[in-house]
Amino acid sequence: MxxxxxxxxxxxxxxxxxxxxxxxxxxxxxxxxxxxxxxxxxxxxxxxxxxxxxxxxxxxxxxxxxxxxxxxxxxxxxxxxxxxxxxxxxxxxxxxxxxxxxxxxxxxxxxxxxxxxxxxxxxxxxxxxxxxxxxxxxxxxxxxxxxxxxxxxxxxxxxxxxxxxxxxxxxxxxxxxxxxxxxxxxxxxxxxxxxxxxxxxxxxxxxxxxxxxxxxxxxxxxxxxxxxxxxxxxxxxxxxxxxxxxxxxxxxxxxxxxxxxxxxxxxxxxxxxxxxxxxxxxxxxxxxxxxxxxxxxxxxxxxxxxxxxxxxxxxxxxxxxxxxxxxxxxVPSRDEEDDEFRLEFIGTSLMSTTEIALLEARKELALFGEMIRKMHDFSVELVNSDNPKRIEKLLKKIEKYEQHTDELEVEIDDYLVKVAEGRLSSESSEEIRAMLSITSDLERVADIMMRMSKDASKKTKYKFDFNKEQTKNLNALVGLVGQAIDQVVINLNKSYSDVTPDNAKDIERQINAKTKELNKDYFKKIKEKDFDIRTGVAYRDWIFACEKIGDHLINVTESLSELNED
Known part of the structure; x- marks a missing residue:
């Protein structure tokens, strides 16, 4: 033949x-x-x-x-x-x-x-x-x-x-x-x-x-x-x-x-x-x-x-x-490996359609939000703790989570870029663009929290502490930031078509109003020379950091709500 x-x-x-x-x-x-x-x-x-x-x-x-x-x-x-x-x-x-x-x-x-x-x-x-x-x-x-x-x-x-x-x-x-x-x-x-x-x-x-x-x-x-x-x-x-x-x-x-x-x-x-x-x-x-x-x-x-x-x-x-x-x-469950970073939902080789790929990316973004919430909880404890050993332990935890967020941003972005190489609908293209923006904002939040934790850890290094009024003011401000993070986590876990910016914008206005109030009081104390310079600098840095976190968090919700409008 x-x-x-x-x-x-x-x-x-x-x-x-x-x-x-x-x-x-x-x-x-x-x-x-x-x-x-x-x-x-x-x-x-x-x-x-x-x-x-x-x-x-x-x-x-x-x-x-x-x-x-x-x-x-x-x-x-x-x-x-x-x-x-x-x-x-x-x-x-x-x-x-x-x-x-x-x-x-x-x-x-x-x-x-x-x-x-x-x-x-x-x-x-x-x-x-x-x-x-x-x-x-x-x-x-x-x-x-x-x-x-x-x-x-x-x-x-x-x-x-x-x-x-x-x-x-x-x-x-x-x-x-x-x-x-x-x-x-x-x-x-x-x-x-x-x-x-x-x-x-x-x-x-x-x-x-x-x-x-x-x-x-x-x-x-x-x-x-x-x-x-x-x-x-x-x-x-x-x-x-x-x-x-x-x-x-x-x-x-x-x-x-x-x-x-x-x-x-x-x-x-x-x-x-x-x-x-x-x-x-x-x-x-x-x-x-x-x-x-x-x-x-x-x-x-x-x-x-x-x-x-x-x-x-x-x-x-x-x-x-x-x-x-x-x-x-x-296939038994693996033991908890807290020190090892791994994606929970994304599996690149399993990606076959845009719908499935975006679903996996959404769940990974929701996990990203949960990590930010944990970092915030550690930061709140840092403000109120005066135990050197506990402060050192909290700082190490925040550093570990910040490293994880860096890796998470790279992995999610790399995954979304691979998805974008395929045949996409206009809706999927917009969603990928929004997700890339969200990962950037969440990672910036993690970076800012890392800097905040280092500022707070200086309390033991330079032997200073926030006074009662400063601690009260910071707790009020970080409490509002916590509400903003909770709202972002809720929005990341729900269907993006159901996300509205109203609640998030209301919390953002409260954060801006509180930072304006605390800044005004801070500069008043400077004129009256009623403050310790080292403590005052750390206090002012925390106020500024909380305001920047609020800006990035509202960006996340706006990216999601814009998808709803489209």
Whole structure:
């Protein structure tokens, strides 16, 4: 058989054509329904059954079980889903993948092939790309991706080698059947490797359907390859979770455990199961016997794929609590490592869509706000403490947190820059701009608190202390700063579309009024020469620092509220 480098490149290009079309279609539909999908997934997961339905619905809509799994992992990180809920959603996602197989079979392998109308679909979608409304642009992208997918499938069907005229290769494949059960296990491994290589279970399923349609492989081997594809699709998520946090690893392991257990029980009843499908197809349909008729294999494979995923979910849904306990033992929680900085929510390798990436960044910003609040609590204690050992300990804590905030700013900014390199909607671009501004303001707050703590620590070094009036005034001022920080933390934890600046601006006005009052009193004391110079300088620096913190905090709320206005 003559199948040279040029033919191989055509085959690889056709596969890339297919996968790219699926990627464009999936990403565009996620842009259209991103916020709605988040709302659905966070609300309709009250029990296992609703979780399965949510996973099925989400995957059926966005046509990507990998995207659904990554979304689930992000929601577990963000605290929107518990691990047990996430497992049921992942189960539903497995059923959702069958929709893609059905679309490919009915629209790509039937007499009515959608690829014949692909250019017409692109003709409808292309003008939408220039629409002013973002949603219309996304629908245009979806139509183009949908057309490219089936154009790629058609090219893939015509680019595969002609094995029918080269019976020696088919003879090799047929010889595998002599291995008995080992042949089925080998086919499972082939399916796993195939899915890992093409990085898409849908693409692997399309390739398997093409092999069936060309009569390369018998029904039992094709079914075993599909089982392997179920395992292969979990390996991608587990590789991605290697650098993720403990929640990401557990969700990915749960996906692997669920699919592995399904493959194990199916292998135990494999021949009985495919014989049952064969009997039912002969009795109830006009497709013929997949065990004896080559043209019926693709139909038998589709029925196998659908029925296996549904039955596996119906069985495994009763074992969700046990799967949860198993993956927690497989991936135990790490001990508290207070001296080690690490991101809690962002996992760069898990980032697949802008919606998911921004959700992770939002949660990391909320954590940033919590760190600022802790630094403020330490600062308040510094003002009121006269114990040298306690002051030294508080200073070390504040220094450690300030270092963490420096690292956090760099990591979040680097992550957002990577997100910005992708295809963004105008809303996402504005949100990234606002987030970059927020990280800068929060980090400046941390820097100012660090300087304030060093000023307060001079009390022990230079043997001075704030008098009762100064302590009272500073406590009143830092109390207002504390209220401003609390308001920022509240705003960072709520939906950005719900943020209003009113409360924050009211607190900011109180901070400005208080600093003006204390400055006036301070300069009055200078004229009367009723103050200690060293104490007075530290006191004035704290007043100025609190005012600057207030300015940066109101900037954070204004950045969020501007998103609401946009």
């Amino acid at each position: 003559e199948y040279g480098l040029f033919d191989v490149l055509k085959l690889v290009g056709a596969l890339g054509f297919f996968i790219y079309g699926m990627k464009v279609m999936s990403e565009s539909i996620q842009k259209v329904a991103g916020d709605k999908l988040r709302g659905v997934m966070s609300l309709i997961t009250s029990n296992r059954v609703s979780g399965v339905f949510t996973g099925f619905l989400t995957t059926a809509i966005i046509q990507s079980s990998s995207a659904t799994t990554v979304m689930v992992v992000s929601f577990v990180n963000a605290g929107l889903l518990k691990l047990r809920q996430a497992i049921s959603v992942i189960m539903g996602a497995n059923i959702g993948t069958t929709i893609t197989a059905i679309l490919i079979l009915f629209l790509g392998f039937s007499k009515f092939s959608i690829s014949n109308y692909a250019l017409v679909i692109i003709g409808f979608g292309f003008p939408l790309m220039f629409a002013k409304k973002a949603n219309l642009k996304y629908w245009g992208e979806f139509m183009i991706g949908f057309a490219l997918l089936f154009m790629g499938l058609d090219e893939l069907k015509h680019s595969v080698p002609d094995l029918k005229n080269n019976p020696e290769i088919l003879a090799w494949i047929s010889s595998l059947n002599e291995w008995g059960f080992l042949a089925i296990v080998t086919a499972v491994l082939i399916g796993t490797v195939l899915t890992v290589v093409v990085q898409s279970s849908s693409a692997a399923m399309a390739i398997t359907l093409i092999m069936c349609d060309n009569g390369w492989i018998p029904f039992d081997m094709a079914a075993a390859i599909v089982l392997g594809e179920n395992i292969g699709t979990t390996i991608t998520a587990n590789l991605a979770a290697l650098v993720g946090n403990v929640h990401a690893k557990r969700a990915a392991r749960a996906h692997l455990v669920f699919n592995l257990l399904g493959v194990v029980w199916m292998l135990l009843v494999f021949h009985f199961y495919i014989n049952t499908i064969d009997s039912m197809m002969v009795a109830l349909s006009d497709h013929g016997s997949p065990l004896n008729d080559t043209s019926a294999v693709k139909w038998g494979l589709t029925y196998f794929h659908i029925s296996f995923n549904i039955i596996n979910t119906l069985i495994m849904i009763w074992f969700v609590p046990y799967i949860e306990k198993l993956v927690i033992k497989m």
